[in-house]
Amino acid sequence: MISRLAKISDVPGITIIHKELFPGEMANSHNQVKSEYHRVYVTVDSHDTILGYVIYQVIDGEAEIYFFGVKEEFQSQKIGQELFNYSIEELKKEKINKITLEVKESNLAARKIYEKFGFINVGIRPRYYHDEDGIIYVWEDKTI
Ligand SMILES: CC(C)(COP(=O)(O)OP(=O)(O)OC[C@H]1O[C@@H](n2cnc3c(N)ncnc32)[C@H](O)[C@@H]1OP(=O)(O)O)[C@@H](O)C(=O)NCCC(=O)NCCS
Incomplete structure (x- = not known):
């Protein structure tokens, strides 16, 4: 199992997982893999089959x-x-020192994984997901 930056040829594999996990939510990973304002990382098995993906916007x-x-x-x-560890280390190499995200309160x-990596719960967006609140997390490395 290795993690790496995604390539265009990974898009179909990413799309399969994305549709399974986030039905109805558009990702547009084809454009994001090529975009200078996004970073897409994947973890693959020994056959290069995609097991997981993470998409960041970077500005x-x-x-x-x-x-x-x-x-x-x-x-x-x-x-x-x-x-997640791999992607954060790669972003740090680019001098990115702040990462934000939003997640359903019930997730x-x-x-747990975000908190394990030092993300701090900085607030709530009430009813952001219609049926429940969104929790905002921020990770900062002031040494970068
Ligand atoms: C969230 C997600 C990406 C985590 O990936 P994963 O490979 O399942 O997680 P890992 O096995 O690496 O676990 C890392 C930590 O997460 C926590 N965790 C993982 N699965 C868990 C579960 N079912 N219940 C509670 N905590 C869990 C644990 O703290 C674990 O660390 P530990 O084993 O040392 O206690 C994955 O579960 C997933 O795809 N979920 C559905 C989509 C989603 O919710 N994405 C995030 C919101 S955008």
């Missing part, structure tokens, strides 16, 4: 997580953690 030295997911049957096997698995 003015700051990043925002758009989507982060691991294929359902491979969840809770540390793949998300490996990918305890994702919130």
Whole structure:
């Protein structure tokens, strides 16, 4: 299992997982893989099959997580953690020192991983997801 920057040829694999995890939410990963304002990272197995992906928007030295997911049957096997760690290290190499994200209040698995990586809960967007609140998390490295 390795993590790396996504290529255009990864888009179909990303799309399969994206549709499974976020039905009805457009990702446009084809454009994002090519865009200078986005970073798309994937974790793949030994056959180069995509197990997980994370999409960031990157502007003015700051990043925002758009989507982060691991294929359902491979969840809770540390793949998300490996990918998240890799992506943050890559962003740090680019001198990105602030990452924000928003997550459903009830998504305890994702919130746990964010908190494990030092993301701080800085606020709530009430009813952001219609049926529930969105929690805003921020990670900052002031040494960068
Ligand atoms: C959130 C997600 C990306 C995490 O990836 P993963 O590969 O399943 O997570 P990992 O196995 O790397 O686990 C990392 C940490 O997350 C937490 N975690 C993972 N699965 C969990 C679960 N089912 N319940 C509670 N915590 C969980 C744990 O703290 C774990 O660390 P630990 O094992 O040392 O305790 C994945 O579960 C997923 O795709 N979920 C659906 C999509 C989603 O909600 N994306 C995030 C919002 S945009």
